[in-house]
Amino acid sequence: GAVVSQHPSWVICKSGTSVKIECRSLDFQATTMFWYRQFPKQSLMLMATSNEGSKATYEQGVEKDKFLINHASLTLSTLTVTSAHPEDSSFYICSSGQTGNQPQHFGDGTRLSIL
């Protein structure tokens, strides 16, 4: 069964709206979660690393003020796309892994469409 749950699976909203996406680890405590973005026919690109109890680490070119990440507990990380615009439309996916060298498992993704 799924070990990482992501919600919602699909969001359609107007330009200027802020959208929050949740990522939960179901069977384990995750000190680290990862947020990826995937454009059509492209691979996954890491946006940021979410650390429980501290600030997220953003990849080069990702605006931290636009993509707000909160990792307030060991089982939940949220990504908020603030003032979303059509160019933010994409497939957002979170992942996490148990401690040590366990592999990352991915959520089912959130398809974000900004009109």
Added chain:
Amino acid sequence: QKEVEQDPGPLSVPEGAIVSLNCTYSNSAFQYFMWYRQYSRKGPELLMYTYSSGNKEDGRFTAQVDKSSKYISLFIRDSQPSDSATYLCAMSYTGGSQGNLIFGKGTKLSVKP
């Protein structure tokens, strides 16, 4: 040169065929190698996870890593229509749960009944 190269396909095979999927990479520091399967509009699903060089088998799937050639492969035996999906290779320098995964672009596979 990109860190991870993967032929995007599409690859179309008849049911029952043996499928070979491959990735090459440039950075010899990669230690962990993964194959994920991604169905349309879904998140990637882990298929195989290996450390360093060698082979790993799980049912109809076999993963091979050749670090000397910087080349990894995934073989699917007795392919089924349900195997039709995009297959992504991924690599990391450190342990999977802590490391940044570098993905290939994915190979789209279609298995025809």
